Amino acid sequence: MKLPNIELLRFITAGSVDDGKSTLIGRLLHDSKSIFEDQLCAIENTTKKRGLSGVDLSLLTDGLQAEREQGITIDVAYRYFATPKRKFIIADTPGHEQYTRNMVTGASTANLAVILIDARRGVLTQTRRHAYLASLVGIPHLVVAVNKMDLVGYSQKIFDSIVEEFGRFASNLDLRNVIPIPMSALEGDMVVDRGENMPWYKGETLMEVLENIEIGHDINMEDFRFPVQWICRPQTAEWHDFRGYMGRIESGSVRTGDEITVLPSGRTSRIREIMTYDGRLIEAIAPQSVTLILEDEIDISRGDMIVKSDNLPELSKEYDAMLCWLSDEPLDVRRKYLIKHTTKTAKIMLNRLDYRVNVNTLEKEPGIEKLAMNDIARVGFKVQHALASDGYLKNHATGSFIVIDEITNNTVAAGMLV
Amino acid sequence: MGNVIHRKLTHLDVLESESIHIMREVAAECGNPALLFSGGKDSIVLLRLAEKAFRPARFPFPLLHIDTEHNFPEVIAFRDKRAFELGERLIVRSMEDSIRAKRIVLKSPDQSRNAFQSVTLLDAIEEFKFDACIGGARRDEEKARAKERIFSFRDEFGQWDPKNQRPELWDLYNTRVHPGENIRVFPISNWTEMDIWQYISREKLEIPEIYFAHEREVIRRGSSLLPVSRLVKPVGDERVETISVRFRTVGDMTCTCPVESTASTLEDIIVETATTRITERGATRMDDQTSEASMELRKKEGYF
Numbered sequence: 229m230k231l232p233n234i235e236l237l238r239f240i241t242a243g244s245v246d247d248g249k250s251t252l253i254g255r256l257l258h259d260s261k262s263i264f265e266d267q268l269c270a271i272e273n274t275t276k277k278r279g280l281s282g283v284d285l286s287l288l289t290d291g292l293q294a295e296r297e298q299g300i301t302i303d304v305a306y307r308y309f310a311t312p313k314r315k316f317i318i319a320d321t322p323g324h325e326q327y328t329r330n331m332v333t334g335a336s337t338a339n340l341a342v343i344l345i346d347a348r349r350g351v352l353t354q355t356r357r358h359a360y361l362a363s364l365v366g367i368p369h370l371v372v373a374v375n376k377m378d379l380v381g382y383s384q385k386i387f388d389s390i391v392e393e394f395g396r397f398a399s400n401l402d403l404r405n406v407i408p409i410p411m412s413a414l415e416g417d418m419v420v421d422r423g424e425n426m427p428w429y430k431g432e433t434l435m436e437v438l439e440n441i442e443i444g445h446d447i448n449m450e451d452f453r454f455p456v457q458w459i460c461r462p463q464t465a466e467w468h469d470f471r472g473y474m475g476r477i478e479s480g481s482v483r484t485g486d487e488i489t490v491l492p493s494g495r496t497s498r499i500r501e502i503m504t505y506d507g508r509l510i511e512a513i514a515p516q517s518v519t520l521i522l523e524d525e526i527d528i529s530r531g532d533m534i535v536k537s538d539n540l541p542e543l544s545k546e547y548d549a550m551l552c553w554l555s556d557e558p559l560d561v562r563r564k565y566l567i568k569h570t571t572k573t574a575k576i577m578l579n580r581l582d583y584r585v586n587v588n589t590l591e592k593e594p595g596i597e598k599l600a601m602n603d604i605a606r607v608g609f610k611v612q613h614a615l616a617s618d619g620y621l622k623n624h625a626t627g628s629f630i631v632i633d634e635i636t637n638n639t640v641a642a643g644m645l646v
Numbered sequence: 647m648g649n650v651i652h653r654k655l656t657h658l659d660v661l662e663s664e665s666i667h668i669m670r671e672v673a674a675e676c677g678n679p680a681l682l683f684s685g686g687k688d689s690i691v692l693l694r695l696a697e698k699a700f701r702p703a704r705f706p707f708p709l710l711h712i713d714t715e716h717n718f719p720e721v722i723a724f725r726d727k728r729a730f731e732l733g734e735r736l737i738v739r740s741m742e743d744s745i746r747a748k749r750i751v752l753k754s755p756d757q758s759r760n761a762f763q764s765v766t767l768l769d770a771i772e773e774f775k776f777d778a779c780i781g782g783a784r785r786d787e788e789k790a791r792a793k794e795r796i797f798s799f800r801d802e803f804g805q806w807d808p809k810n811q812r813p814e815l816w817d818l819y820n821t822r823v824h825p826g827e828n829i830r831v832f833p834i835s836n837w838t839e840m841d842i843w844q845y846i847s848r849e850k851l852e853i854p855e856i857y858f859a860h861e862r863e864v865i866r867r868g869s870s871l872l873p874v875s876r877l878v879k880p881v882g883d884e885r886v887e888t889i890s891v892r893f894r895t896v897g898d899m900t901c902t903c904p905v906e907s908t909a910s911t912l913e914d915i916i917v918e919t920a921t922t923r924i925t926e927r928g929a930t931r932m933d934d935q936t937s938e939a940s941m942e943l944r945k946k947e948g949y950f
Contacts, residue, residue, distance in 0.1 A: 234656060234657050235656070235657060236657040236660045236661070304793070305789075305792045305793045306785045306792055306793075306835075306836070307786075307792060308785070308786045308836070308838045310838070310840065314657075315657040315838075315841075317836055329813060332813075332815065333813045333814060333815055336815040336816045337816060337817070457667070457670040457671065457674055458670045458673055458674050458700075460700065460702070460703050461703065462702050462703040462704070463703075464702075466702075467702050467703075470702065474670055474699070474700075475667075475670070476663060476666070476667045504698070505697055505698040505701050506698075513655070515655070515660060515663050515664075516655070516659070516663055517662075517663040517666035517667055517670075517698070517699070530674050554813050568818050568819075568820065569818075571671075571674070624816065625816070628815070628816045628818065629818065630815055630816075630818045630820060632820055632822060637820070637822040637823060637824060638812060638820075639812045639813050639814075639815075639820045642813070642815045
């Protein structure tokens with residue numbers, strides 16, 4: 229059998245339980261034949277145990293015992309399915325009060341977000357919050373899934389007015405590609421199959437969008453950025469003087485012979501070889517993991533970044549960023565924290581809080597003194613050693629960072645360089 | 647090594663690169679890691695990924711196997727052969743040690759030992775002061791796994807608290823632990839059973855024979871086929887049959903069941919995997935069927 233040569237698409241679903249999010253994921257898995265008999269049998273039994281009939285597809289995404297007992301969903305769950313065209317990873321995030329933290333986590337690696345709207349209720353505060361977070365994290369593609377169309381008589385007028393309202397709001401946000409789809413996850417209309425209830429809708433079904441959307445441009449292919457992860461020095465007789473710089477190409481591409489600069493030192497050399505376990509490459513592209521060998525012996529350590537000499541990132545010790553606070557313990561501006569940016573870890577001082585964003589109204593709230601869990605704010609910080617970076621909008625890999633509390637070792641914030 | 651012309655990256659290329667990146671992060675940031683190697687297909691893939699991550703140097707960690715001594719002999723022979731071929735250090739810690747030290751008390755000698763692996767694993771972690779254990783678990787295996795991080799933090803009792811996990815953003819992994827705590831790292835979290843088989847086929851990896859169809863004596867018990875062994879014998883009016891089977895997972899002989907199959911090549915297995923209607927654990931693991939939350943409970947106790 230020929231191995232299917234397929235792409236990987238990661239997406240996130242945003243919405244509360246009431247919007248039918250679990251039913252939508254269940255429908256997607258069920259109609260794409262990604263559910264196994266023993267799973268189906270287990271949810272049939274559970275549906276029966278709860279005194280209901282048929283198969284409640286939303287039970288498919290039920291997770292842990294702790295959640296079933298309390299009727300809540302904890303955190304982000306990852307689900308997998310594939311069609312002959314693509315392999316999919318869903319980050320399924322629950323819609324309760326910790327939503328900002330969970331959605332930012334799930335969204336950080338996503339190519340696409342599906343935002344659910346209940347057709348009976350239209351654009352709500354939470355819809356605005358979800359759309360804002362999607363734009364903040366820079367998700368390239370946004371599907372606006374107007375669900376429960378069966379409960380509004382499959383009315384095109386209602387769909388159109390919701391789409392118009394969403395469009396008015398979204399015009400204030402930085403969203404690259406918005407795709408509205410009317411659907412009924414319960415009845416299966418426009419999820420995988422078109423159904424017969426909405427002949428007026430001529431666009432793609434959700435599955436068609438997931439399978440066909442162009443994602444080749446989601447990674448920055450312009451700027452070569454290679455954070456050094458690990459230095460390979462076998463020190464054996466066969467590989468006596470070998471010194472290879474191992475890492476993953478986070479963006480762009482590199483060829484043998486390219487002139488490179490190492491940051492922060494600024495030393496220059498050329499690429500002698502691009503090595504992999506499977507052989508030498510003439511050219512390598514993001515997101516390949518490779519080993520680079522340079523023409524000259526220069527001092528390079530983990531945390532340094534190799535870039536092309538004619539395309540340098542910013543090198544600075546002072547930055548502005550959008551920060552999403554993730555911890556129970558509020559930010560203490562008098563303390564030092566650690567930052568992990570690409571493969572570099574350094575101490576930082578968060579010395580400026582400009583404003584907090586009200587995620588429901590998008591208003592900027594100045595004059596804040598602290599940040600609590602789920603707060604999003606514009607901040608300024610100083611870092612102990614210079615970072616080689618790009619703005620997040622231009623390059624997610626070199627514009628993102630996490631903040632770690634040195635005392636508890638917890639991850640307390642996620643940041644995006646402005 | 648010849649010259650390779652670059653091609654469009656497939657889902658396997660992207661998954662492979664993600665896994666290599668994770669392994670290198672472990673090597674760079676953890677003080678004393680180990681890689682859990684059982685001889686099963688997922689950990690065989692881990693070894694290939696480690697070769698891709700670190701060759702031409704040796705692995706920056708030893709291999710560790712927690713031996714239940716209920717393993718299929720073919721798998722143990724394979725484990726030793728593979729470690730030898732790679733020239734890497736293999737540490738084996740046996741559950742018998744924990745039983746002798748009365749750290750594990752079994753109700754009967756034939757009882758399934760999967761649940762008790764945690765004790766021996768935690769003992770080994772303490773003995774060698776490992777701060778990170780790289781394992782071959784996948785999120786598609788089980789619903790408790792679906793919620794686990796790639797870098798999964800464990801407290802000093804080795805316990806996993808699903809409500810208190812570190813948020814994991816982009817691929818910036820927080821590897822910091824206090825002394826006595828450790829992390830489990832799952833580089834193939836995002837791989838599915840199908841991805842594993844496709845990768846084994848693409849990389850032409852050798853796997854233990856029992857993954858391919860073979861004639862075996864089995865007993866039908868409930869919906870499962872139990873392999874007859876020194877530990878599993880027919881009871882009551884159960885009948886021993888010889889049929890063509892293969893294993894989808896290999897673990898404790900008392901609770902790992904084969905499926906009826908005639909798949910004798912990797913291509914056959916991929917076709918079967920593409921068309922099967924039963925999950926990997928649903929078909930093969932009796933210990934996960936005990937209750938709806940079996941895996942969740944075992945993990946909380948320190949199971950990897």
